[in-house]
Amino acid sequence: MPGFGLTMGYTMVYLSAIVIIPLAALFWQSARLPWPRVEALLHDPELMGTLKLTFGLSLLAAVLNACFGFVTAWTLVRYPFPGSRLVDGIIDLPFALPTAVSGITLATLYSENGWLGRPWHGFVEAVNPAWHACASGINGVLAAVHVSQALAWAGLPDGIASDLPEQIAYTRLGMLIAFIFIGVPFVVRTLQPALEDLDREVEEAAASLGASRRQTFWRIILPALLPALLTGFSLAFARAVGEYGSVIFISSNIPGKTEITAHMIMKKLEANNYPAATFLGVVMLLASFVMLAAINGLQWWASRRGRGAA
């Protein structure tokens, strides 16, 4: 193994300096919090509210991103159209924009007098009676199939809102849009190379063996892409969980309603309560770790299954 010692040493030093030491400091700081205060924090309904909201919305945004990111990546790879290079470049913008800039932009666009908020307001006024009937129907179905409990856990105790919000900014819907905005590039960028590597011959073989288009998609294409899709999904999810700048301006920051955990950490810092702030950081870190480990396990399972099938 030529150069093993050098590269390994470099990797360890680099990882320690950049990742491990700061994280260890986080744990160290939070360890200064006496146990009764830890208990009080863990039983704080506000903290639970922010955690549920942060993880619930991030998960929902990542799921939506996985679906629509898939379509976008598919279109860009399979159907090159005039200007597709430009669209391809635009995908990266949420990466490149300072998060505060995107946050302020989104809040301005989606508030009542914004470019998108104004038409939305008109739309809601026209459509709300119909929506009302529709939502109670949907909620009835959700209750019947026991999905309501999952929704309640994700911070939506009443199921789907029976009235559409008058404006998107300053609601959870607005926060969801911000989370989707920052997550798009992760899914598209991880799927693109996997899609490009996909052999057309396999699809042709499936077709010549009599598989329908639907069968080809579900049994040939999707299993091959699943590992990449899951990677993109977990990246988008992780990014949303840790997001601050782009969501803080479009949220109304009402504790228990629209407050994310990162904002709560900021408030603890404002009160010079470093141990509590770092403790919340550790809680988020552990929660993210568990969820990402679960997703990784799923990915490992998917790639093994994919290889086994091939």
Next chain:
Amino acid sequence: MLKNVFLALLLVIGVAFSLVSCGSGGGKSVTLYNVSYDPTRELYADINPAFAAAYKARTGIDVTIQQSHGGSGKQSRQILEGASADVATLALAADIDALAKAKLLPADWQKRLPDNSAPYTSTIVFVVRRGNPKGIHDWPDLIKPGVSVIAPDPKASGGARWAYLAAWGAALKAHHGDEGAARAFVTALYQHVPILDSGARGSTVTFAQRDQGDVLLAWENEAYLALKEFGADKFEIVAPPISILAEPPVAVVDTNAEHDGVKHVAEEYLRFLYTPEAQEIIARNHYRPRDPGVAKAHEKDFAQVELFTVDDVFGGWAKAQATHFADGGVFDQIYRKR
């Protein structure tokens, strides 16, 4: 041995020389670093050139003043964590007390300058939409049905704490010192707040640019700035009959100023704030001046408001902070009831 002593001597002389040349302005220029809070941006942009000119005229030394602005609590933390502020001009005495606790300046800093070390004052007023469609004139009007109030988050911003305490104090006076009534009023008030921005400027933008809410609780000087910035034809300032006297304090951060060799200039800078010239600039920036003469000249620029202090009503900042804004304090309790 002798050689070592000689070298040490040389070193001492060298250091002394360089210190002297820094301190007395041998290069004929000094730099001051003023760490301040958000709404003073425009004020110090006017004050600094005036001070530089006055100082140059008297001593022949050029002063450059670097400014930094941000939330008062955040700025205080930055100084604690090593930002080399020579003077701190913050929103709350508590934020400078935090520096005193870390021994960056003496505990009795607030007695070093006149008027509790606050050369200008301000208060909390209401900004309403043109024509005052909801008829907002006094604190109780804020909790009328259908009125929505925009105010920043007291847990996240120093300025927001002034607005909260103003509401509490006004209710307390209206109900002859009944704490329960004050608590009920403030509880109701924050139920009328749909959006809690994390700073005073954020709330102003939410109210003025995004058309949210009917009333904005704002610093008096911010209210005037908002009118100038977002159109005097769209908004009106309503001064309630009673409000809080905000005394944003200033102090030399001794340890840093001595280290930079600019303590003398820093002291001059802060004393300059009390001169009629600076007080005039202060009044023009919609802060209430301390100087009686300047105050008289600008009498018509400021509404007549009965003002109470944090010391009178809440027994000082430290106490107000612990009772109302600490974790599990009154603000948390009234908010949890929503």
